[in-house]
Amino acid sequence: MSQAFERILTGQICLIICCVLYLIWWSVSYRPGEEVSRATGPRGILLFCTAAAGIAGIVFCVYGMNSVSTVREAPLSGGIICLAGIAAYIVLLLITKIGFHRPVTTELLLITGWAVLELCLINAVYGAGALNKSIYVVTTAVIAAAVVISLILYVLYYRMEAWKAFHAAMVPLITEAVSMALVSCILFVSAEGAAGGSSGESASVESQGTSEEIYAAMTGTGADDDPVEWTGMYFDTSISIRLYGDDAREWMEGAVEYCAKMENTLSAQKETSELYKVNHRTEQTVTVSDELAECISEGLKYSEMSDGAFDITILPVKDLWDFESEDHTGEVPDDNAIQEELKKVDYTKVHLDGNTLTFDSADTMIDLGGIAKGYISAKLKEYLVDQGCMSGLINLGGNVSVIGSKPDGSDWTVGIQTPFDDRGTVLTTVSVSDTSVISSGIYERYFEVDGTIYHHILDPRTGYPAETDLNQVTVIGDDDVAGDALATIGIVLGKDGMEQFLEENGLDQTEQVIFTDRDNEVSYFPEESD
Numbered sequence: 001m002s003q004a005f006e007r008i009l010t011g012q013i014c015l016i017i018c019c020v021l022y023l024i025w026w027s028v029s030y031r032p033g034e035e036v037s038r039a040t041g042p043r044g045i046l047l048f049c050t051a052a053a054g055i056a057g058i059v060f061c062v063y064g065m066n067s068v069s070t071v072r073e074a075p076l077s078g079g080i081i082c083l084a085g086i087a088a089y090i091v092l093l094l095i096t097k098i099g100f101h102r103p104v105t106t107e108l109l110l111i112t113g114w115a116v117l118e119l120c121l122i123n124a125v126y127g128a129g130a131l132n133k134s135i136y137v138v139t140t141a142v143i144a145a146a147v148v149i150s151l152i153l154y155v156l157y158y159r160m161e162a163w164k165a166f167h168a169a170m171v172p173l174i175t176e177a178v179s180m181a182l183v184s185c186i187l188f189v190s191a192e193g194a195a196g197g198s199s200g201e202s203a204s205v206e207s208q209g210t211s212e213e214i215y216a217a218m219t220g221t222g223a224d225d226d227p228v229e230w231t232g233m234y235f236d237t238s239i240s241i242r243l244y245g246d247d248a249r250e251w252m253e254g255a256v257e258y259c260a261k262m263e264n265t266l267s268a269q270k271e272t273s274e275l276y277k278v279n280h281r282t283e284q285t286v287t288v289s290d291e292l293a294e295c296i297s298e299g300l301k302y303s304e305m306s307d308g309a310f311d312i313t314i315l316p317v318k319d320l321w322d323f324e325s326e327d328h329t330g331e332v333p334d335d336n337a338i339q340e341e342l343k344k345v346d347y348t349k350v351h352l353d354g355n356t357l358t359f360d361s362a363d364t365m366i367d368l369g370g371i372a373k374g375y376i377s378a379k380l381k382e383y384l385v386d387q388g389c390m391s392g393l394i395n396l397g398g399n400v401s402v403i404g405s406k407p408d409g410s411d412w413t414v415g416i417q418t419p420f421d422d423r424g425t426v427l428t429t430v431s432v433s434d435t436s437v438i439s440s441g442i443y444e445r446y447f448e449v450d451g452t453i454y455h456h457i458l459d460p461r462t463g464y465p466a467e468t469d470l471n472q473v474t475v476i477g478d479d480d481v482a483g484d485a486l487a488t489i490g491i492v493l494g495k496d497g498m499e500q501f502l503e504e505n506g507l508d509q510t511e512q513v514i515f516t517d518r519d520n521e522v523s524y525f526p527e528e529s530d
Contacts, residue, residue: 010060011056011057011058011059011060011061012057012061012181013057014053014054014056014057014060015053015054015057015058015061016181017053017057018050018051018053018054018057021046021049021050021053022050024046025046025050220248221248221249222243222244222245222246222247222248222249223244224244224407224408227242227243227244227248227392228242228243228244228248228249228251228252229241229242229243230252230255230256232256232259234259234260234262234263234396235259235262235263235267235372235373235376235396235397236269237373237396237397237398238397239259239394239395239396239397240395241255241256241380241392241393241394241395242392242393243255243384243389243391243392244389244390244391244392244407245388245389245390245391247387247388248389248392250387251384251387251388251389254383254387255380255383255384255394258376258379258380258383259376259380261291262291262372262375262376262379265289265291265292266291266292266295266368266372266375266376268315268365268366268367268368268369274288274289274292275292275366275368278292278357278366279315279365279366281359284358284359284360284361284362285356285357285358285359286356286357287355287356287357288355288356288357289355290355291379293352293354293355293357294375295368295371295372295375296312296350296352296357296366296368297352298371298375298481298485299312299347299366299368299370299371299485300312300347300350300352302371302482302485302486302489303347304347305505306489306492306493306501308347308460308461309459309460309461309489309492309493310370310460310485310488310489310492311345311346311347311460312347312350312366312367312368312370312371313344313345313346313347313349313350313364313365313366313367313460314345314367314458314460315365315366315367316341316342316344316345316363316365317338317341317342317344317345317458317460317463318367318369318458319341320333320337320338320341320463321333321454321456321458322447323445323446323447323454323455323456324445325447328446328447328448329447329448330447330449330454331449332449332454338463338464339463341463342462342463344361344363344364344365345460345463346361346364348360349361349364350364350366370484370485370488371481371484371485371488372484373396373397373398373399373484374399374436374438374480374481374482374483374484374485375480375481375484376396377394377396377399377401377436377480378401378436378479378480378481380394380401381394381401381403381480384403385403389403390403390404391403391404391405391406391407392404393412398417398438398439398440398441398444399436399438399439399480399483399484400414400436400437400438401435401436401437401438401480402414402432402433402434402435402436402437403434404433404434405433405434411431411432411433412431412432412433413429413430413431414429414430414431414432414437415427415428415429416428416429416430416437416439416472416474416514416516417439417441417443417472418520419441419442419443419471419472419516419520420443420471420520427516427520427522428514428522430476430514432476434478435476435477435478436475436476436477436478436479436480436483437474437475437476437483438474438475438476438480438483438484438487439472439473439474439475439487440457440472440473440484440487440488440490440491441471441472441473441491441516442455442456442457442465442466442468442470442471442472442491443455443471443472444456446465453465457488457491457492459492460492466491466492468491468492468493468494469494469495469517469518470490470491470494470495470515470516470517470518471516471517471518471520472491472515472516473486473487473488473490473491473498473513473514473515473516474487474513474514474516475487475490475511475512475513475514476511476512476513476514477510477511477512478510479510479511482507482510482511483511486498486502486507486511486513489501490513490515495515495517495523498513498515498525499525502525508525508526512524512525512526513525
């Protein structure tokens, strides 16, 4: 189970304890026909423990919510709900402390504070993609049912004799405790069972998200001759990470959890991701997380630099094409449909100011597939280096980024795939240290119709697969994000166009590019010196 879920469940347990302690305090303090006793002596100590448990529960729940998701990713306004819940609890504690004369009012505050905090919690977890929709609905229904039952009992309070009223007012407290226990069980099962991977893959994002499963998928100890390795499915591709160091297993857990977080942030296809929600927005100005803002900013940078040869608003056209057939068969979309969707492709209609994203048009949609893996590998590398990792290799489906050198001090040898050959067939190799080797090719996803290959790298200016003289572009450099974007741009522009682009933007001094032409012949830019 992830630390975020552990914090949330700890908070739930603390709130259940708070509810039970308050129930005990009320049962020993309430006398039919008399005012509620003030918080003095042993009763005061009991009330102090009740307040402490409640505050601890709030802290753990909020801390867990912040770990599992930014509050703004939730379907409801989580920040407002959270503040309201905390305020309600504080007011409750203050009123109870001075011995409020009407217990029913105090209990109404308790049920209100509990309900809004639980709703905030469930919405934040759902907004992060950690719950599927059916579990989210069931859990919300449990909370709503508890509120309705409590309110009904409070209405009956005024129509009962004193001794009956006492028992009637106790029932809502019991209802709250039972409901929280049920919600906790649902969250626990969701955390352990990886609620609802929608992709249907054997190694979905959610099913890899718990610490136990991440550790189970690891091999090695981290020693020089026994690196810690992990392989899984993220970003619609197989990825692998290899780390050396005494704490490599702990680093690996953090790296895998970050991959899951980024898929829930940057994916345009996953319905629970932040970017998917941005693309299906109801307003044209939205607030986005730091990671999404930073990746979109990089995407806009290269869209502008390439004058639209790279365009992050390609999604409407991209959705018309299907390159997923394993036997490389498919159909070319209707040209009229392509031209219609092409009208929606224009990166200049997207404006970013800090974390505020504004669209000029409601039908503009963003796809970060041409840059996301470079952004993620850069962030993974930054995280691992900060943790103390001095040697490692990150492979995000063709995006290879290495940390330092091998443990023995030698360079890493990275193989470059032979286009249209079996996976793992090496065309050439490069020796590198502390850099990235990122490739993009027309052979990765494609279909063939009447002898013509239609590949997945679309030209945003035409809506069709780029007409190129290249099978593959490989970029070697220190900037993973630049490498990812430039590899895609190279396919669209072709060899001569890419060389001119690199020179005009001064990138020929910082990046080395390996071109693989349609005959799988290799050339370098800048040319290698003898």
